[in-house]
Amino acid sequence: MLPKNARLTVSADFARATKSGTRVTTDNYVGYLYISPATNHDLPKCGLIINKSVGGSVTRHALARKVRHAVSPQLSKLPNGSLLVIRALAKNNINAVDVEIEKLIDKLLERASRAVVK
Numbered sequence: 656m657l658p659k660n661a662r663l664t665v666s667a668d669f670a671r672a673t674k675s676g677t678r679v680t681t682d683n684y685v686g687y688l689y690i691s692p693a694t695n696h697d698l699p700k701c702g703l704i705i706n707k708s709v710g711g712s713v714t715r716h717a718l719a720r721k722v723r724h725a726v727s728p729q730l731s732k733l734p735n736g737s738l739l740v741i742r743a744l745a746k747n748n749i750n751a752v753d754v755e756i757e758k759l760i761d762k763l764l765e766r767a768s769r770a771v772v773k
Contacts, residue, residue, distance in 0.1 A: 657723050661730055663702030663738060672702070672738040677770060679762040681755055687740040688733070688763040695736025701726050702738075708745035718749055725756035732760060739763070 663669060676689035703722055705715045722741060733739060741759070 657701060657727055657730075661698050661700055661727075663700045663740065668700065668738050669702055669704070669740055672740040673742075676738065676740070677763055677767040679759060679766055681759050681762075683744055683746065683755060684759055685742040685744065686759045686763050687738075687742070688760075688767050689738040690734055690767055691736040691738075693736070697736045699730050699733035699735065699737045699739060701730065702740045704740060704742040706743075709743050714749075715743075718743055718752070721749060721752040722756060725753045726760075729757060729760045732764060 663672070672687045672689040676687040679686045679688075701723075703719055705719055705722075707715070709715050709718060722743070726739070726741070730739075739760070741756070
């Protein structure tokens with residue numbers, strides 16, 4: 656479970672991550688990572704976007720719980736002050752969430768580090 660101080664709750668933060676962040680797509684998810692250019696000592700924050708095309712309410716909430724559970728140990732990899740948003744795609748497979756989220760975050764960090772080097 657994500658701690659309360661690690662959750663994205665402000666719509667402006669969602670917009671900042673999705674519009675200005677690094678984007679990576681996998682089979683079932685799209686990940687956005689915004690790393691704040693200013694020195695920031697805040698913890699990394701994560702938000703989820705799971706719309707109705709994924710399924711009914713029970714399916715969406717089950718997927719959200721699994722994604723939050725998979726993201727929680729990965730937060731330590733993210734730099735301070737970063738914003739992570741994970742969007743579930745309609746053709747989602749609920750079974751291999753942990754592995755796919757870990758790969759998604761690793762790809763996001765790799766691509767973000769390449770963008771900073773340029």
